[in-house]
Every structure is written in C-alpha cells, then in structure tokens.
Amino acid sequence: MTEVTVIGGGIIGVCTALALQREGVSTLLIERGPIGGEATFGNCALLALSEIVPLAKPGVMKKLPGWILNPEGPLAIRPGHLPSALPWLFKFLRNARPHRVAQICHDLGMLTAHAQEDFDEVIEAAQIENIWAENEVLYLYDKKEQYLADRFSWQLRADEGYHTTELEGGALAGVESDVDTDGKFGLIAHGWRSFTDPQRLTRELAQHFTRLGGEILNAEVSYIESVASRSKCVHFTDGAQRDIDKLVIAAGCWASPLLKNIGIRIPLAPLHGYHTDIADSGVSLSRPVLYASGGFVNTPVESGLRIAGTVEIAPLDPEPNFRRAEVLVEKAKRSLFPGLKSTRGSQWIGTRPFMPDTLPVIGPAPGVDNTWLAVGHGQLGITMGPTTGKLVSAMITGRSPVVDLAPYRADRSYV
16 A cells, blocks of 8 residues: 555645655655646746745735725735635734744745755756746836835845845846836845746656656545544545545645544635736746736746736635736736737636745644645745655654744644
8 A cells, every 4th residue: 555645736745745755655646637737837936935024014904905995906805705714814914913924934934945955956856957947036116215115024034044136227227128127126036046837847746756656646535534533545526535544635725625524624725816928928038027016926937928926815716807917917018018019818817825824834734643734835835845845754754854843833823
C-alpha cells in the first residue's frame, strides 16, 4: 500500500508529494482536475519573497467601507456574501494591529527566506528549462508621496532582511522602455523573480514525481473516512475508495469539507483573484511590474502579458464578475502602457485559500494521528510550494523541520 496519500494537485500538493518521493516515501497524489489547474494556473507567477505584509494592516478599517461599496475596487465583497463572511472579516481586521502585523511579517518571512534555494533545488532536479523571467520585480507608484505613505510596510520588509533599490527620473525611465514612468517612483524588489508559466512549472514537477516512482490518480474525493482518531480511507465520487496509511490534505479552498469529515474546522476563506492574458499586447517587459498605486501586477508569461490582481470575497464557486478583470486592463493602459495594442484576452477567475492572519496552516491535523495539513497559503502559494513540501516531508519522515512550525499550527488562535 502507498505510504502517503496527498490530496490536491496544485503547487503545494505537487511539491509535497515530490518532496516525499525524493525521500524514498511511496506517495500517491490525488487531483480531481488538471495538475496545477486551479489557483496555481492563473496566479501572478511571482516568486514574491518579500510580499510578507498582510492585507490586514493599520488603516485598513477606514478603507473597508469604501471597498465594500465599490464592486470595482481592489478589495470587494459580494453583497449577499457579507453576512457569512463577517466572522472571518472580524478575525482579519483584528490582525491589522501593528504588533500583529509585525509578527505575521516575521512568520511569513521565515518561510519565504527558503523559497529561492528550495525552488532552485527542485527545478534543477526536474531539469525544467526557461521557467524564470529575466529580471527582478519593479514596483511602481504614481508619486513618491504614495511610497512614503507606505513606509510602514517597506520598513517591515527591511526588518526581515528584504531590501530595495529606489529609482526615479532618468534611472527609472531606462528600466522598462514600454512602461510610462513619467513622474512615477519605482523600486527594484531584490530577490523577487517570476515564472514564465506557473502551471507548466507545476506539471513538470509532477512529471518528475512520476519518474521517481510516484503515482497520480485523477479522481475527486467525496469523503474521508476516519476511525479511532485516524484517517482510514478516501471515498471518491465514482464510488471507489482507497485505504490510507498517512494522509496530507493540500486541497486549497476545497480542503474545508474534507477537514470537516475528520472533525477539523479552520477559518479558511476563498478570496478570488482575476487575470487577463493578452497574447498580442505590443508591450515587451523583461520583468514583472507591480503597480502599487493600482493594486495589480503585470507579468510577462508564455501566453503573453498577464494583468492580474484584486481580491474578491465571495462564495467558493461564484459566477465570475469579469468586469473586475477588465478594470485592471483599463488601468494598465491608462497608467502604464500607452502602447498597449489590445485590451482583450483570455480572462480567468481563481480561488485563493486565505486564513484571517494570512499565515498558512502547515502541520499535523489536531486529534488525527496520521494526517497533516498544508493549506491556506493565500497569495504566496507558488512562492511557498517547495518549502512547504520539504517541511511536511520532514514531519512525516521524523526529521526536524528547518523552521519552527508553531506559528502555522491548525489549532492556533488566528488573531
């Protein structure tokens, strides 16, 4: 029998299965759809090492009413979903206190500090080619005053060892010729890189997993059966089932109903993001451009120019509001890319698994002896993939993780 079963074929699940298989642990990976087909498919494609400042930070309370009332704003809440979202929002806002923000930054930074080394290791082992974009990320503000108003966040990053180079005037104008930098203020975020295709990355890591002897099962889990504080077997929607020795749940937002099967409830919320991939944009970038004043990212990917961002709090499988994606493209053309040839492209909505304190859940399932959790990575799933995999593998194989996992426990307070 397979020693470890991993549920979830996004970047977290694939990296966890791969880490185990590389340790010689017989591993089964279960995914209901295409590998890397959910949040992994459409994210901003960033290795966002210093994106450790949570959405909830001082001042967010004043902005929240305006966000709720503006369906095209950077953070929106579907009106009908507000009552059920209130408990999560209450915890989210309590984490905006300065001391909590600083602690969250530190705890996220402890994970992202390993991201580049861990990615280099698996990419080299899997022999994945042409997956990195050329240069580090460029942050852009419309005015330097906006950057100065955000010094709290930048100081928190600096405190965790992440640094930038400030650019303005002629120095900024020469960085990306197709970007309108007139009057703007910019920073190079050192250590930030991007992937040319996050789904291809995940698929090629999964292929490496199978070359090492791992098994991938394309099936949808309907229920996890537990007996005497142990996960016993997984049941599938087609009526089949498979016994479990050890289990890892890495199913993103779809983890919640599976966790309830084994008596675990965590405040995991689906926060939706949008993107538009424009194949023939007429814009050439050598790096991602994170437009801080607009709240979105512009990344050169294999499918073209990806314009992505926004946060929408809505039910797990909402009807897409692609007006949110269109607004980002309009802002990009108006403020960044005067030479943008087309505003039409492939649109996408994806669901990112968020905890109210922005920290992922990585660790043993409380009260379930043979089960581990790897969920809730929010906007940093792609960044934390290999690191999470190595941490889970260490726990299962009896080694000491390189990071103290206490801040990421499932039974923490979340505020």
